[in-house]
Amino acid sequence: MTSGWDGRRVLVTGHTGFKGAWLALWLQRLGARVTGLALPPEHPTGTFCAVGPWSGLESLMVDLRDGPAVSAAVARVDPEVILHLGAQALVRRGYADPTATWAVNVLGTANLLDAARGLPSLRSVVVVTSDKVYANEGHGRPFTEDDRLGGDDPYSSSKAGAELVTSSWRRSFFADRPVGVATARAGNVIGGGDRGEDRLLPDLWRALELGRPIRLRYPASTRPWQFVLEPLHGYLLLADALVHDPVGTPPALNFGPAISGCVPVAEAVDRALALWGDGGWESESEQQSPEASLLHLDASLATAALGWRPRLDFDTSLAWTVDWWRAAAAGDDLRRLALAQIDAYEDLVRR
Numbered sequence: 001m002t003s004g005w006d007g008r009r010v011l012v013t014g015h016t017g018f019k020g021a022w023l024a025l026w027l028q029r030l031g032a033r034v035t036g037l038a039l040p041p042e043h044p045t046g047t048f049c050a051v052g053p054w055s056g057l058e059s060l061m062v063d064l065r066d067g068p069a070v071s072a073a074v075a076r077v078d079p080e081v082i083l084h085l086g087a088q089a090l091v092r093r094g095y096a097d098p099t100a101t102w103a104v105n106v107l108g109t110a111n112l113l114d115a116a117r118g119l120p121s122l123r124s125v126v127v128v129t130s131d132k133v134y135a136n137e138g139h140g141r142p143f144t145e146d147d148r149l150g151g152d153d154p155y156s157s158s159k160a161g162a163e164l165v166t167s168s169w170r171r172s173f174f175a176d177r178p179v180g181v182a183t184a185r186a187g188n189v190i191g192g193g194d195r196g197e198d199r200l201l202p203d204l205w206r207a208l209e210l211g212r213p214i215r216l217r218y219p220a221s222t223r224p225w226q227f228v229l230e231p232l233h234g235y236l237l238l239a240d241a242l243v244h245d246p247v248g249t250p251p252a253l254n255f256g257p258a259i260s261g262c263v264p265v266a267e268a269v270d271r272a273l274a275l276w277g278d279g280g281w282e283s284e285s286e287q288q289s290p291e292a293s294l295l296h297l298d299a300s301l302a303t304a305a306l307g308w309r310p311r312l313d314f315d316t317s318l319a320w321t322v323d324w325w326r327a328a329a330a331g332d333d334l335r336r337l338a339l340a341q342i343d344a345y346e347d348l349v350r351r
Contacts, residue, residue: 004240006031011079013037014086018194021047022228035077037062047193051335064108074115081239082125092198094155105158113169124180124242127166131187132156142298145252180242186255191228192324213280219266224256227317229345231255237306256297261314275322311348
């Protein structure tokens, strides 16, 4: 895992966000030369700020909607690998500002891919979308990569749009070049430093900080929970596979937990509160924006193509997340904790 990344020039978009910061930290740990492209961090206690100060990371504060700025920044970096995590990633924010959500997620992806077309050193691009890109018709089975794309709400449909943009640019502009381009689909990622609003565990942590019960919109809805390092491991494997086999590597892959990791919202909260030792929840009484009641991804293609598989069960994923909450509350060194969790995860991968 380490040999392929040592010295590689890697561009991570959205590196100031939750998953992006974890990915940038891990890539630096692997020896990559990392440049980040993103907006400034939204949350002063989020992952990016919590694991700082950063050494050797160049941060380019660029809005993905600004095509010329994106093009200039990407050309200057001339990366070998691009991992595109920059996005408007919140369902309810998508309802509040749908046009901005589409602009960031669809136009921003198009701007990035267009900027990458002429890069002399580029070998692979991974565009991260979501488990919500599928048309959820309530059939109850796990989604496979061949299922129809869709999405009823603005966030989900914008991520499906990003899938179409990526497929179009791959076929139109990268087919005759030795550059692998693919999308990665994962969702309901948990872990330390996530402070996004209207996400279950960040909302729970805020409720605990305030000494209040969390209010659950859809307690019975089932989601595929996974610790942040699980999909990031998949993204790294996919990006590396695209470098070595741009034609034979699948153009889209799911990264999701085993069926035991698909747990109703209320049960996830109960198990997190049991680890914390305090707190409670109540059902939200106000009318809520609609959300799918069941999501589950079939990740068997990622296993067959990359050898990827989940290493952490749901209870361990929760425990590692609650460990971060305890460390944050105690004022401990969160960078040291994050690196220790990366080391522990790598040990599991090597077994």
